[in-house]
Amino acid sequence: MVINKAGFGHQGEFLAVEWARWNDLIGLNMLALTDLSYRLGRHLRDHGERSYLVNIASIGAYQPVPNFAVYAASKASVRDFSEAIAFELGGGKLSVTCVCPGATRTEFADAAGMKLNAMADAAMQSSESCVREALSATFAGRRLVVTGALNKVITFLTRFSPRWLSARLAERSMRPLS
Numbered sequence: 476m477v478i479n480k481a482g483f484g485h486q487g488e489f490l491a492v493e494w495a496r497w498n499d500l501i502g503l504n505m506l507a508l509t510d511l512s513y514r515l516g517r518h519l520r521d522h523g524e525r526s527y528l529v530n531i532a533s534i535g536a537y538q539p540v541p542n543f544a545v546y547a548a549s550k551a552s553v554r555d556f557s558e559a560i561a562f563e564l565g566g567g568k569l570s571v572t573c574v575c576p577g578a579t580r581t582e583f584a585d586a587a588g589m590k591l592n593a594m595a596d597a598a599m600q601s602s603e604s605c606v607r608e609a610l611s612a613t614f615a616g617r618r619l620v621v622t623g624a625l626n627k628v629i630t631f632l633t634r635f636s637p638r639w640l641s642a643r644l645a646e647r648s649m650r651p652l653s
């Protein structure tokens with residue numbers, strides 16, 4: 476099993492942040508993940524009885540997210556890429572699962588420079604529960620899993636929401652605390 480979980484976000488307006496930060500983010504979240512999926516994916520496909528490639532995206536993959544634009548776009552890429560190769564490999568020894576967590580209690584928010592209010596903090600999923608759901612979906616051979624009940628509802632509703640409205644709501648929820 477290979478789990479591509481390394482990734483970080485950065486909260487801030489696209490043009491207000493140094494390019495080097497976006498370059499690093501794209502390099503890790505997209506380039507490194509795709510590179511490792513290729514190299515280790517070939518190894519997994521050709522060795523062993525049953526193997527699993529797990530790529531961590533985010534519910535940010537479901538809509539544009541102002542003030543988190545590059546991160547959300549990187550995760551949309553992870554989701555589309557992972558689902559596409561899961562279809563390519565369908566039925567083989569290697570299965571690919573894309574995991575989309577929402578806010579989860581890890582070091583992520585600190586690393587992204589996010590300041591969460593008490594309600595947002597309380598709504599976070601525990602990392603243990605997130606991992607349990609992710610592994611259960613992986614071993615069931617599912618192509619995509621959104622972890623956490625609230626996150627499942629949010630991502631389901633994006634199917635019926637115009638993109639501008641989803642972006643507006645995402646902007647509200649990600650607006651930095653002043």
Ligand SMILES: NC(=O)c1ccc[n+]([C@@H]2O[C@H](COP(=O)([O-])OP(=O)(O)OC[C@H]3O[C@@H](n4cnc5c(N)ncnc54)[C@H](OP(=O)(O)O)[C@@H]3O)[C@@H](O)[C@H]2O)c1
Nearest residue numbers: 480481482483503531532533576577578579581582583586
């Ligand atoms: N927590 C959330 O709310 C949340 C929500 C949606 C998606 N995700 C995704 O979940 C994944 C795991 O994040 P997390 O929540 O566990 O956050 P985390 O606690 O901050 O862990 C981030 C991980 O990425 C690694 N990493 C960061 N920068 C790196 C770099 N430049 N090169 C190599 N490795 C680097 C870190 O390694 P070190 O420990 O060595 O620094 C660490 O293992 C990420 O892909 C993130 O985008 C998280």
